[in-house]
Amino acid sequence: MSRQSPTYSPLYRQIKSLILGALQDGEWRPGELIPSEMELATRFGVSQGTVRKAIDEMAAENLLLRRQGRGTFVATHNDPRAFFRFLRLVPLSGAIESAKSVPLECWRAKAGPEAAHVLGLKGGDAIVIVRRLLEFADKPVVADEIYLPGDIFAALTLEMMRDASESLYTLFESRFGVRMIRATERIRAIAADRTNAELLHVAEGTPLLSVERISYTYGDKPVEWRRGIYATQEHCYQNELC
Amino acid sequence: MSRQSPTYSPLYRQIKSLILGALQDGEWRPGELIPSEMELATRFGVSQGTVRKAIDEMAAENLLLRRQGRGTFVATHNDPRAFFRFLRLVPLSGAIESAKSVPLECWRAKAGPEAAHVLGLKGGDAIVIVRRLLEFADKPVVADEIYLPGDIFAALTLEMMRDASESLYTLFESRFGVRMIRATERIRAIAADRTNAELLHVAEGTPLLSVERISYTYGDKPVEWRRGIYATQEHCYQNELC
DNA sequence: GAGTGGTCTAGACCACCGT
DNA sequence: CGGTGGTCTAGACCACTCA
Numbered sequence: 266m267s268r269q270s271p272t273y274s275p276l277y278r279q280i281k282s283l284i285l286g287a288l289q290d291g292e293w294r295p296g297e298l299i300p301s302e303m304e305l306a307t308r309f310g311v312s313q314g315t316v317r318k319a320i321d322e323m324a325a326e327n328l329l330l331r332r333q334g335r336g337t338f339v340a341t342h343n344d345p346r347a348f349f350r351f352l353r354l355v356p357l358s359g360a361i362e363s364a365k366s367v368p369l370e371c372w373r374a375k376a377g378p379e380a381a382h383v384l385g386l387k388g389g390d391a392i393v394i395v396r397r398l399l400e401f402a403d404k405p406v407v408a409d410e411i412y413l414p415g416d417i418f419a420a421l422t423l424e425m426m427r428d429a430s431e432s433l434y435t436l437f438e439s440r441f442g443v444r445m446i447r448a449t450e451r452i453r454a455i456a457a458d459r460t461n462a463e464l465l466h467v468a469e470g471t472p473l474l475s476v477e478r479i480s481y482t483y484g485d486k487p488v489e490w491r492r493g494i495y496a497t498q499e500h501c502y503q504n505e506l507c
Numbered sequence: 508m509s510r511q512s513p514t515y516s517p518l519y520r521q522i523k524s525l526i527l528g529a530l531q532d533g534e535w536r537p538g539e540l541i542p543s544e545m546e547l548a549t550r551f552g553v554s555q556g557t558v559r560k561a562i563d564e565m566a567a568e569n570l571l572l573r574r575q576g577r578g579t580f581v582a583t584h585n586d587p588r589a590f591f592r593f594l595r596l597v598p599l600s601g602a603i604e605s606a607k608s609v610p611l612e613c614w615r616a617k618a619g620p621e622a623a624h625v626l627g628l629k630g631g632d633a634i635v636i637v638r639r640l641l642e643f644a645d646k647p648v649v650a651d652e653i654y655l656p657g658d659i660f661a662a663l664t665l666e667m668m669r670d671a672s673e674s675l676y677t678l679f680e681s682r683f684g685v686r687m688i689r690a691t692e693r694i695r696a697i698a699a700d701r702t703n704a705e706l707l708h709v710a711e712g713t714p715l716l717s718v719e720r721i722s723y724t725y726g727d728k729p730v731e732w733r734r735g736i737y738a739t740q741e742h743c744y745q746n747e748l749c
Numbered sequence: 750g751a752g753t754g755g756t757c758t759a760g761a762c763c764a765c766c767g768t
Numbered sequence: 769c770g771g772t773g774g775t776c777t778a779g780a781c782c783a784c785t786c787a
Contacts (some may be wrong), residue, residue, distance in 0.1 A: 326569070326749070327749065336596075348749070350748060351748050352749075353746075396518070408723075446749070447658075447747065447748060447749040448747075448748040448749075449745065449746070449747055449748070450745070450746045450747075450748060451743040451744070451745050451746075452694065452716065452739075452743055452744040452745075452746065453716070453739035453743045453744070454696040454697075454714035454715050454716045454737075454739050455696075455714050456714050472696035472697050472698050472714035472715070473696050473715075474694065474695070474696045477747075480707040495696075497694075497695035497696050500695070501693040501694055501695045502694040503688075503691065503692070503693050503694075504595075504691070504692045504693075504694065504746055505689065505691055505692075506592060506593050506689060506690040506691070506692060506720075507568065507569065507592070507593075507688070
């Protein structure tokens with residue numbers, strides 16, 4: 266007889282929202298251990314199975330990482346598995362190469378209409394722009410230009426990126442408390458202009474991939490706009506369809 | 508005290524294997540309704556919850572499709588959701604365009620070393636080669652060359668593909684009983700040669716995407732090797748990283 | 750209203766990890 | 769050894785679909 270509200274949401278999804286909120290508030294930082302399922306169950310006043318289902322979904326979305334016998338951890342980019350989820354470039358040969366990030370420039374600017382739109386800012390808001398190279402086996406393969414919201418990344422410097430042995434996203438996590446959750450990429454083929462030709466050591470006019478990425482953090486908030494130019498003479502962008 | 512075998516597999520995974528086997532044997536065809544969770548539970552002598560967990564995983568892998576109140580169905584490519592999982596090309600404008608497949612050629616050949624290797628055949632084994640165009644808004648955007656194992660696709664003809672209003676993969680399902688489960692794609696940038704330039708109505712030398720796909724059916728068996736040439740003047744390859 | 754998948758609970762036991 | 773996540777069960781009830 267009693268009618269549920271039209272926007273029915275099962276209990277485990279409400280629990281999921283609560284855990285998500287705690288993550289967003291920084292109650293547990295990336296890489297940290299969160300309370301056990303039983304603890305969370307008593308905290309939220311539900312059964313362990315309900316907490317389990319909430320965590321299951323969040324683990325499937327790569328927000329949490331379960332480790333049997335140890336506990337559940339906040340996912341982090343400081344982990345090879347997460348790293349290759351966001352860098353889809355692999356050598357044609359199949360060999361395993363380590364990537365090295367070479368920061369070139371880092372400066373402040375005011376957002377143009379396009380950057381403002383993508384990042385959810387107003388035109389003229391402060392942004393930070395980074396240019397960097399990605400090298401495989403000491404050869405340049407990717408030239409990135411990265412646009413970041415100025416309010417969050419005001420303190421970012423070239424030195425910071427040079428000193429960091431880790432990936433950029435790991436740096437963003439540890440220094441700025443921003444964790445990238447997901448991203449969309451739009452890929453097109455372009456011809457190398459003079460700048461890209463020099464950076465990537467290819468002839469002008471060489472076909473290259475243009476990979477435009479928008480990255481989102483908790484709450485689907487866009488926090489990075491990036492255009493990567495990929496040389497695909499000896500590498501390719503690998504994707505899984507499933 | 509009793510020690511499990513070193514290759515421990517939980518009950519629900521064994522159930523999953525049984526259901527997978529039934530799918531592979533064609534007990535239920537793509538699009539068909541499979542028995543209810545309770546029926547499967549009694550059939551396999553386990554609880555409903557165990558069957559549920561097996562089906563959960565298979566639904567997550569896009570092998571099955573759950574529909575509340577109706578039942579669980581064998582996934583099929585005859586479904587827009589599945590269709591766009593395998594065609595990642597979208598218009599830059601964001602408008603929704605319907606794709607149209609235009610078969611050009613279809614002939615028999617013997618597998619060269621590369622095709623044989625990819626498709627798990629012996630060199631010289633029979634294969635079927637298809638060339639076709641994909642048009643968006645009546646303009647050619649993709650030129651595909653498709654290599655198929657001859658033993659399975661011997662009966663494939665150009666007429667068959669012309670008559671089929673559905674997608675190629677839907678045709679493969681209904682006429683050949685082959686369902687594509689997953690695929691890998693390797694993307695590179697190339698310059699248009701004369702053939703591609705004519706097919707796609709672009710100037711010779713225009714940068715294009717080369718998308719090489721290997722598609723797998725049940726049991727991770729490769730059953731399609733495809734090279735697509737994508738024109739990205741007005742479209743782009745869109746990918747989700749998560 | 751009957752049947753389906755979806756949620757929630759409670760309890761038992763197992764596999765894994767650190768100490 | 770104790771604590772964690774992982775599995776399995778049984779049962780109750782809810783939401784959805786279709787005849």
